Amino acid sequence: MTKFKFLLVLLLAKALAEEVPEPLFRAVGGELEMGFCFGVDYITLYKLTEKGKQLLGNSSNAAVAPPEDYRDRISPTNQLHGLLGMQVVNLMLSDSGVYLRECWRDNELVNHHKCYLYVCDGEAVSQEIFLGPDGGVDLVCSVSYSRQNNATIKWFKEAYSGYKRSLLLDTKKSQEPLQEELKGVIQVRDEGFSLHISEPGLKTDHNFFCLVMEGEQCMGFQNMYLPNSGELDLQSVFYGVGESAVLSCSSDYLKQRQVYWDTPLGKVNSTTTDKNKDPTGNDMYISKSKETGNYSLVIPSITPNHSGEYKCYPNMMEYFITVCSELKTNEIQIHTGSKVTLECAMTTDESANIQWYRQTKLEESNLIYDSGDPSLSTNTNIDILNTSLTISELTEEDSGMYWCVVLLDSTDYADDFLEDEDEENDETDDYWFEDGENTDNCILKQVTHLKVESKPTFTTKRPRNRMITDMDSTPEPDSESGTLLYAVIAVVGLVILLLIAVGVVLKLRARRRAADQSRTESSAQQTVSEPLVNLKSLH
Secondary structure, three states: OHHHHHHHHHHHHHHHHHOOOEEEEEEOOOOEEEEEEEOOOEEEEEEEEOOEEEEEEEOOOOOOOOOHHHOOOEEEEOOOOOEEEEEEOOOOHHHOEEEEEEEEEOOEEEEEEEEEEEEEOOEOOOEEOOOOOOOOEEEEOOOOOOHHHOOEEEEEEEEOOOOEEEEEEEOOOOOOOOOHHHOOOEEEEHHHOEEEEOHHHHOOEEEEEEEEEEOOEEEEEEEEEOOOOOOOOEEEEEEEOOOOEEEOOEOHHHHHOOOEEEEOOEEEEOOOOOOEEOOOOOEEEEEEEOOOOEEEEEEOOOOHHHOEEEEEEOOOEEEEEEEEOOEEEEEEEEEOOOOEEEOOOOOOOOOOEEEEEEEEEOOEEEEEEEOOOOOOOOOOOEEEEOOEEEEOOOOHHHOEEEEEEEEEEHHHHHHHHHHHOOHHHOOOOHHHOOOOOOOEEEEEEEEEEEEEEOOOOOOOOOOOOEEOOOOOOOOOOOHHHHHHHHHHHHHHHHHHHHHHHHHHHHHHHHHHHHHHHHHHHHHHHHHHHHHHHHHHHHO
């Protein structure tokens, strides 16, 4: 057993000697975290020098004092339970060199890690790099330096996956790449301070570092990286036949760059003024805006031929357009506080996948429901039942465009389609379900434009959830027309009151006139009757 342990120690020692240190880059004043070890008893940190291993710290023995130049700058870390690390802070130029971290459990070495630390005078701002028309990239190191001091440069690359860094070029040794397989894909320019890496050299490498050196001293370093490193952020979008499409491609970096789109119908270049026509006669073109750096691809009218992948270069934005065979649209106008149900026509195929989207701003849409992903949460006032979307307690913020798509498996859809075709006309349009293009086939996109308005102040009643059609063009009363209506009603009311008052006055006058006439007649009759009385008395 003792011999076995001794042999294991020798093998570990040999592995340490042959291990290539991982390059790390820090600026003066920064910190170095050498960790982490899980489930161990203690961790040790060494600096490897020509004289051997120099112990800097031991997490199990606080009495071990670090060297004078590391005093008060090194300490163990245990931020997470069970994870041990060793940290060096306030880095100095003299801290550059090889470091070794060892993890120990039961007095046995169970893990180790070696790195070469470059402590530089400064760090240049990280730079995002973009693919050129040839699919390659140009790297230019922006670290300030003086050629009079015989500055050299080191280039490092970081490979995916594993994020392992390795030395790519050291102009102090050679103007050629150190790795034989890269000599045909890397062009060294400006004495090594700029590189061009062609497309084959970017399959696994998307992160690069340049270090400007004066002798063994690092004057500065800079990180350069491709956006969306690893897998591209593919955005799936759905359009119905006849719809217009706008695919956004924007970046501040694009203001000084040539932009082109790679489409299923060929390349569309931002420098050309002619529109690129596809075989069906529809135009595709780039809407350029150098002020905002937006070079959106515009497709005025979608056809089945537009289905497929679209990539914007050099910004590396990628879309996949799925063309839906049927498109339905409608508009709904409704009051706040109400409830509305948006229907989505449904196929009888129970395997169909239903998705609901909402768009409130230009070119911004959110998936709010996916029958294939029940875990997708929606807003509290949105309910999905039998593919219909119901929104309760409506507010004006709920206004916007909503749409659903009905997706079927391409194979199943093709089989159903062929069964329905006549034997004499059994040829199908391949563009609906070509193998390898997409696993789903969109048979319907239904778009609803929802407009939620606050309730009007007058009492005129309108039917709720009213569908707006071409035949129904009666405009809604706005605030100005409402005010005018109130004014007209007030004037009419005053006129009616005035007429009533005039009628009452006239009626009172008529009554008074009749009363006066009655009194006059009564007086006349009395005057005539008195002489008659006197005559009778004389007889």
